[in-house]
Amino acid sequence: MNDYKKAVAAAIISAGFIFSSVFGTSAMAASQGTVTGSGVRLRSKPSTSSSILTNAYKGDKVTVKDKSGNWYNVVFNGKAGWMSADYIKISSGSIATASRGNTAVAPGWVTANGGLILRKSPSTSGARITVMPKGSQVTVLSEENGWSQVKYGNYSGWASSKYITKTKPVSNVTSSSRSSSISSQIVAFAEQQLGKPYVHGAAGPNAFDCSGLTYYIYKKFGYSIPRTSDGQGFGSYAPTVAKSDLQPGDLIVFKSSGSGYHMGIYIGGNEFIHSPNPGRKVAINSLNESWYKSHYIQAKRVVR
Incomplete structure (x- = not known):
């Protein structure tokens, strides 16, 4: 026994x-x-x-x-x-x-027209990791106070739950998917130029003026655009898009001093990358900042 x-x-x-x-x-x-x-x-x-x-x-x-x-x-x-x-x-x-069962991993898709910022913490002040274009698929790991922790490619971070849907969107035409992929590459390449100095008349690879930066980046991906800021801002080479319809990779135009214009490339999340002015370096700024908000004119969709 x-x-x-x-x-x-x-x-x-x-x-x-x-x-x-x-x-x-x-x-x-x-x-x-x-x-x-x-x-x-x-x-x-x-x-x-x-x-x-x-x-x-x-x-x-x-x-x-x-x-x-x-x-x-x-x-x-x-x-x-x-x-x-x-x-x-x-x-x-x-x-x-x-x-x-309450923490089940689920697929999700980005719905923000201008792209969704992936951050290091669940807060608008959290450091920016990257921008996920509209339609990007993510893996939702958890949700907390209006934020979703997601995995996107090789990245993990937090994004606003408001712009992530669990319902798979109907696929658009192949050209749209291709444009989104190229736009993501353009944003990534633009970010590689961060920190390079502004030099009047320069168009890369080690220094840029504002239109020189945009010209250099688009040229890298086979897009021929005018070299000057007024040509880029108002030429007929690409259609104009509304500010509410901005997508990563769009070229944006600001009114500068005198009769000049300033250029940048939209990278999503209401942010853009540009070569500001003498004494400064290629940087990322927000369209919500007062100067850029009041001097914004329009945007061009180069990638389509």
Whole structure:
């Protein structure tokens, strides 16, 4: 009889071990955390033998998504991975546990006409990671206070839930998909020019004036546009589009001093990239800033 009891007990212990191994990772509601150590490693798996993705330092903020043993599954600077729970202080109260069914991963699609900004944290002040063009497919990992944590290509971050739908949109014509892809490439290439100085009359590759930057970027992708700002702003080479219909890759026109004009390329999220003026460097600014808002004239759709 004792041997029988021992056998049953062993079976129960074994089953419990298997259950713990399979279901031991608790699902949790997203919480904000603060790194308390220096050089804390973000790893690909909850193990010290897994590959290192990056390092975090004391005071850095992370989004805590899950827990497995003594490891937290976190998002840090747009990268998802695992950090030791010993070096993270949860700053939004205790973490609520939830069933897996309430945190199910689901596909989503971007609906914002001008593109949707992917940020490092669920806030409009969160650092910008990239812009997701309208129609882009994402993987929605969780939702919290009007924000969705998503995976977009190799990026992970937060975006406004208002502009993400769970209903797959009806596919448009192939040319539209192609235009969206090229526009994304144009934005990415434009961002590679950030920090290069303004030089009057320069059109790259190491310095630009405003129309020189736009001319250089579009030319890279096979689009021939006028070299001068007035030619770019008012030529018949491309149709004019309404401000409410702006899409990443559109060329935007501002009234500058005197009879001049200023050019930039819309990158989504109400932001654009441009070479401002002497003494400054290629930068990103918002169309909501007072000068740009009051001097905005129109936009041209070069990619179509």
